[in-house]
């Protein structure tokens with residue numbers, strides 16, 4: 661230990677503060693690094709120090725979005741960067757218009773990720789660092805993973821972990837999620853009703869994500885599994901417009917993209 665924390669060093673490895681000069685006119689000596697940056701659950705106060713450092717210095721800030729809209733991950737970054745020149749939006753060809761297993765959706769998404777990966781590869785090859793802004797944690801149901809899979813063997817990669825959406829939600833709901841030997845099951849609401857019931861029936865605690873139009877099915881599955889009384893609905897956890905309510909007291913079945921249901925465990929509490 662030299663007594664100097666990494667935070668005090670002016671130039672941490674991997675993130676240059678200025679564009680790297682090319683070694684020759686044709687090919688740079690060093691390629692850029694691909695960063696997957698966990699942006700946390702919504703409140704920018706939950707960004708990590710490492711995430712802020714990468715956001716401040718990466719040459720390109722890439723964010724997924726709906727066509728014509730700003731991605732939520734980019735909105736979180738507003739607290740740190742206002743620099744529009746570095747922004748690189750990647751609009752999805754579809755979001756909820758087609759079922760995720762529809763062959764047309766699968767083909768369109770594969771083409772979208774292939775093309776985006778090649779465009780990013782071109783700037784990485786030119787020695788520029790690319791940060792992909794990912795809501796929550798990049799390796800937890802993150803779109804980043806589809807670019808990572810295509811680029812990880814060609815370029816240096818650093819993944820910056822983030823506070824997950826579910827962690828932000830149970831924090832704001834004021835409920836611990838697991839005690840003692842509780843088993844936690846994370847379920848996408850897109851699963852069939854019977855699968856939801858079967859999984860819910862044999863877990864101690866659960867998080868049901870990606871609610872959207874699936875909330876009526878999730879409500880029915882929780883009722884069938886005997887868990888509706890413990891279910892807590894959280895919408896936009898840690899963000900503006902946050903809502904936390906027992907699911908049994910939610911009068912309607914509308915749920916936005918940023919919503920989930922928590923079923924806190926009731927395990928060993930000495």
Ligand SMILES: C[S@@+](CC[C@H](N)C(=O)[O-])C[C@H]1O[C@@H](n2cnc3c(N)ncnc32)[C@H](O)[C@@H]1O
Nearest residue numbers: 701796797800801824825869870896897918919
């Ligand atoms: C594709 S997953 C991405 C998860 C993300 N990588 C993470 O670590 O939380 C998107 C789902 O995460 C959940 N989610 C993420 N952040 C949330 C938040 N702040 N409030 C409520 N739900 C959230 C929602 O269920 C949403 O449909």
